[in-house]
Amino acid sequence: MSGKEPNTEQIPTPIQSRQQDAVLYSLLQQLNESQWWSSKQLVRGQLHQLRRVVAYSILYSPFYRERFRNLDVNRLELENFRMLPILTRRDLQEYNDTIDCSQLPENHGKTSEIMTSGSTATPVKVRGTGLTSMLWNAINMREQLWHQRDHSRIMAAIRWHSDPIGLAPAGIEFEDWGMPINQFYKTGLGFYLNSSADIADQLRWLQKIKPAYLMSHPSNLMALLREAQRQAIKFPELREVRTVGETVTDELRQLAQVEFNAHLVDFYSTQEVGYIAIQCPLNEHYHIQSESVLVEVVREDGSACESNEVGKILVTSLRNYATPLIRYDIGDYGEMGEACSCGRSLPVLRRIHGRVRNMLQLPDGNKRWPNFGFAKFMEIAPLRQFQVVQRRLDLIELKLVVDEKLSAEQEAGIKQVLITRLGHPFAVEITYHEVIARTAGGKYEDFVSMISVN
Ligand SMILES: [Zn+2]
Incomplete structure (x- = not known):
């Protein structure tokens, strides 16, 4: 054709x-x-x-x-x-x-x-x-055109930055959406908050700014959605969430739609x-x-x-x-x-x-993109944060941040979900933590492999 x-x-x-x-x-x-x-x-x-x-x-x-x-x-x-x-x-x-x-x-x-x-x-x-x-x-402009944004509205970004700028609670206010968009449109205000802010601060910031467009990293957005859901906070002005820098799951797209009533648009750069x-x-x-x-x-x-x-x-x-x-x-x-x-x-x-x-390695040498069904975990017990760590070929550590330690029955249930989703009968150890830190690069990873793949 x-x-x-x-x-x-x-x-x-x-x-x-x-x-x-x-x-x-x-x-x-x-x-x-x-x-x-x-x-x-x-x-x-x-x-x-x-x-x-x-x-x-x-x-x-x-x-x-x-x-x-x-x-x-x-x-x-x-x-x-x-x-x-x-x-x-x-x-x-x-x-x-x-x-x-x-x-x-x-x-x-x-x-x-x-x-x-x-x-x-x-x-x-x-x-x-x-x-x-x-x-x-x-290409940035092409993306704007493809998704037909209303540039007169407010745009907010909660992203990682190499320098400690735009910290909570204030962040930074800009008079427009920045380059190259402001070369073509007279835009609404733009706001930036460093993603080092904790989720409660981020939510408060968003409630004040009321953006129509929000850009963030998928894992950060997921945490925001969960917390907004828990506190029943709504953002009626929000139209679209844009994501960058990490894998977007179907679960995240659905949750953005359900919780924020916002369409998720991702890009890969x-x-x-x-x-x-x-x-x-x-x-x-x-x-x-x-x-x-x-x-x-x-x-x-x-x-x-x-x-x-x-x-x-x-x-x-x-x-x-x-x-x-x-x-x-x-x-x-x-x-x-x-x-x-x-x-x-x-x-x-x-x-x-x-x-x-972040690929899961199976004892037979195969590698697999790990899928562990966070939503299922949440049906069993309320988790604040979690991280799956492959320690050895046959051992998975599940790090949890919780308000209340899980019962033996809940632990067993979560282990079962994890094993089923990973598709292999790994040994699973659950450990409890105050907080799970981000990587040196500022990103939060929900699956970490300690097995060298190079
Ligand atoms: Zn197409």
């Missing part, structure tokens, strides 16, 4: 007539067209970009010159691309200086350095460019590669941002997964010529999906399954 679908999104004209606004506007127009291209056109466009970035890397990156020494770029097709070696976080750490290109095309703008510990707590340094940050802004996929306006799955990244989902042996098969996510950045990331193992798992009913041929990422170190 080729013909272009009717364009539903109206791109607003930038408020000012600065050059950077004009460039962003034109990029946004291009994105608005390419989302309706046929799959064939999209793949052709990607292949063109891929050959360019690979050729450039061979010329200017000592690491890739060596790595791709036998590669004929002119004959690079997706089939032989998929045979190229995978770039690990370990490679990025070890060969950092030789991966970076020694020079940049002039129109790519200034470079900037990004240091991120990522989802596997393995710090890496990556350089971005003016072009990659322009793309970041354009990382600091190293920018936006990878954003949620479809009509469905709960994600569209890969193919104009910026090429995404593969592969098995442990490197072969491509089928649709609906969980595998490792590999990302190739098609526009970053400063630190080329080619078949980069980002540390997450996911599943590709079927073509989308909305008519966009940007490939569908059906689910994103968090992090490698």
